[in-house]
Amino acid sequence: xxxxxHELIIDMFRARPDMIPPLLxxxxxxxxxxxxxxxxxxxLPILAxxxxxxxSVAVLHAAAGPVLAVVVEVQxxxxxxxxxxxxxxxxxxxxxxxxxxxxxxxxxxxxTARWAAKPIDFGYGHPYARLVPLVLDPAAVPVVTDLExxxxxxxxxxxSAASHHTHPDNAKVFAAAVAALETFEGDRAKLYYDFIxxxxxxxxxxxxxxxxxxxxxxxxxxxxxxxxxxxxxxxRALLAVLDARDIPVxxxxxxxxxxxxDTDILAEWVRRAVTIATAEELFAx
Numbered sequence: 001x002x003x004x005x006h007e008l009i010i011d012m013f014r015a016r017p018d019m020i021p022p023l024l025x026x027x028x029x030x031x032x033x034x035x036x037x038x039x040x041x042x043x044l045p046i047l048a049x050x051x052x053x054x055x056s057v058a059v060l061h062a063a064a065g066p067v068l069a070v071v072v073e074v075q076x077x078x079x080x081x082x083x084x085x086x087x088x089x090x091x092x093x094x095x096x097x098x099x100x101x102x103x104x105x106x107x108x109x110x111x112t113a114r115w116a117a118k119p120i121d122f123g124y125g126h127p128y129a130r131l132v133p134l135v136l137d138p139a140a141v142p143v144v145t146d147l148e149x150x151x152x153x154x155x156x157x158x159x160s161a162a163s164h165h166t167h168p169d170n171a172k173v174f175a176a177a178v179a180a181l182e183t184f185e186g187d188r189a190k191l192y193y194d195f196i197x198x199x200x201x202x203x204x205x206x207x208x209x210x211x212x213x214x215x216x217x218x219x220x221x222x223x224x225x226x227x228x229x230x231x232x233x234x235x236r237a238l239l240a241v242l243d244a245r246d247i248p249v250x251x252x253x254x255x256x257x258x259x260x261x262d263t264d265i266l267a268e269w270v271r272r273a274v275t276i277a278t279a280e281e282l283f284a285x
Contacts (some may be wrong), residue, residue: 012155013056032067034060069101113137138163145172154180162199206240234266241273
């Protein structure tokens, strides 16, 4: 059964198919000239007893008609059956729209990406047909650091934050993610926030929350989402760093931390928490 992470990424592409071109461009793929991109149903019925369903399908259109069709698959782990069904997806979509068709596979790690990138040979004789998937692992996801892109393609900024927590400009990456989260209504911002958080290593989560809170303060975001989830961000970040480093926190220290409302002091304590040996050293003059 598909996981929540799998379904959430698929939903990103169904909601925002216009982030497909920059992902293809990030892989060095030359895009044809097009005017618009259309999201389609992933159902690919064919003359066979099995119904095939791609995760997401999009078609790029120019004035003269469709110029490129894209099958998007989210693959969280190797699955041998996909190497049999993927060529069907591509062939069915190519026949339906009568235009060049590519397969874009998103993978969460390099191991799965290496598996997905292997060419798929089918048919018999010489030469035989070959399908070469275009595979995007986290390293290949475009780095989004500017607020304009984050506002235009917020889902892409979310993927960027989940993929590039070690980037030298990770503060700008997270700032763009905050701007992206501000564009969503209702629970979607919370879903994407949790998506980013779950993709980060334990130690990086504290950095994420620290930078997110600092960004909210610097840009003075005032949405309900910002107020709800980041009002006490420095406190949560500080306690998370201490927990990640297995530093014991007494009730007295915890009370002093949670009682502090000066964000500059809390930010300084977070910086100290990275190198101190005991929690009491946070308060050294």
